[in-house]
Amino acid sequence: MAQEKWELRLITYMCPTHPVQLYELIMELLEESLDCYTSLLYESRAPGPFKDREDPFARNKVDLGFMTAASYMRLRKAGNKSVELLPVTPVFAHQMNVENKPGYFSDVIIHSDKKAHNVNTLLDLRGCTFAYSDEESLSGSVIILKTLKEKGENASFFGSKLRSGSHLASAQMVLSKQAEWAAVDSTTLLYSKKYMQDGGKDITLLETLGRLPPYPLVVNTNLKDTVKDAIIKTLLTLPQKPEWKKRFAKFGIIKFDSNSDGAYDGPAAQMWASQKEKLNIRYY
Template sequence: MDKKQLRFITYMCPSHPVELYELIMHYLEEKLGCEAYLIYESRSSGPLPGRIDPFTKDIVDIAFLSAEAYIEIIEKKRTDYAELLPVAAVFKHPKNRIAKPGYYSDIIIHTDVKEHVKEFLDLRGCLWAYNNENSLSGSTIILKTLKDLGENATFFGNSLKSGSHLQTLRMVVNKQAQAGAVDANSLQYQRQFLHDGGKDIYILDSLGPLPPYPILINSRLDAKLKTKITEALLEMTKTGFWGERFAKFGIQHFTHNSPDNYMFGKEILDNAKKTGIGIRYY
């Protein structure tokens, strides 16, 4: 009898290392006794607009995507064949003291301006980098923060769209931008590849927590298989070999997740719809 094949897709790269999603795939192959392959889609943080839906067309079984992409799927009611796997990763972060699922947005500056920038409000008039307009960690949480401070997107002197958290990081390191907001887990992993471990980068503040990274699963899959996938991820840290490998990407363990965890993210996105961070001045 042929082994069950599982079809994975990740929309989280290059901001997240593709090796993380390869590791999850390899882990599930071993735990479930199946074979799997991974599709890497870097052009969007979720299903590409105007393209066939991978779940509707039954071409993927498991998808890793951003919280904002999942919220859009819910709002557009494209959930006939895609459902939230009730499990999410818990990442290590200085502010995540009680090990909850979710992630943070790190506001970064170059150490050269550290002497003059002590808090967020000191960034007024700066050259700001962001990955894209819909990103919770790169844009919309920043707009919410500005609104809470009685400010708006004109607070920044100029804003440059980088295209990814990785590119935002590079722009700040290379002084193409004075500051930016990046996914904290992307920053933590990528620092090891920067000069002197990223000593030129200073984290001014961390905003969050934001909703967990969702994992969607094809609703056509057998219910028992869905349960096995969920249980396998929840048991990941019970094996030292796999736990150590996931720890390299900042993952402490996996825990339970539910659609309720995305209500806060939806509120942030709704509040940001009437404004934008990509404003340029000449």
């Protein structure tokens, strides 16, 4: 007879931007550490709970979730009482993250052929076809609008725009020349480039923008405090476990570090609020 254990139910909205295998690894780590069973829901159609449906936390269908910073900020602004931020977040390797701090970046990428056409900065991309994951993505579109505004530009800067549905798809569009440029989640490029055609050698990193707020881990407010504490302890002590640290390093994760709601206030909140300036506004 199978041993009776309690079950920790996870959901990720971060795929295919991040590989689902990363969240399977987190699930495996928690199952071993907490001596429980785990299950994982994989929702690729949205970066967080759907706006027009009751979210699975409110329905008590899930315990622990992974979503984009923009989605968490939307839930927080709406006063969602079914989720709370877990004070821990993954820290990813990146050439700009020399201090190994929480947060991530937006990598502006072009096909290497564009270098032959004197494209050396973001402003050289005026009128070019732009691929983006979705309108709410901080790294895929919002930070681009913010940066262009700071440079005295607006949405008339864009030529054609292609909504790809994911950062991975945006990168593939640049590689296949469907789009001339894109802004993608830096962790997507870090992990996925080596699996692209010819190792993604035809993708050129033009600029890096950010740092953006950390990836939020949220829990159901009904989850027991002892379980929340056990999850936090397991993730924060990851560097003390060489075998697990090695396995997470394959996905670019250096460690897990502390996080707080303050990371989504101030400049982050101001940037998120700039979504009112949409990509599809055209000025002639």
